[in-house]
Amino acid sequence: MTRKSGGAKERLSDSEYEERFIQNRQKGDVYIVKFHGDSTVYRGIPIIESSAAFKEPLSFDFRVLSPEDEAGVQKRLVSNIEYAHTTA
Numbered sequence: 001m002t003r004k005s006g007g008a009k010e011r012l013s014d015s016e017y018e019e020r021f022i023q024n025r026q027k028g029d030v031y032i033v034k035f036h037g038d039s040t041v042y043r044g045i046p047i048i049e050s051s052a053a054f055k056e057p058l059s060f061d062f063r064v065l066s067p068e069d070e071a072g073v074q075k076r077l078v079s080n081i082e083y084a085h086t087t088a
Contacts, residue, residue, distance in 0.1 A: 034083050046061070046062050
């Protein structure tokens with residue numbers, strides 16, 4: 001997710017992503033996600049099992065749906081998110 005600030009997109013904080021991805025465990029929303037240093041824009045389902053599973057650095061499971069050659073479950077760092085938003 002991103003916020004608009006004066007016309008520019010502003011990245012959410014890691015804790016805000018953590019909260020949304022924990023909630024997404026039940027909802028299963030599909031997100032568009034771009035990571036720093038990676039030119040690929042992914043479509044998938046980000047999930048954090050619970051805040052009790054919180055470890056530094058904060059990571060999440062990302063079920064990649066596309067691109068197809070990247071499909072599957074990946075472990076990613078929240079801090080590496082450049083932007084993320086739901087497809088809904």
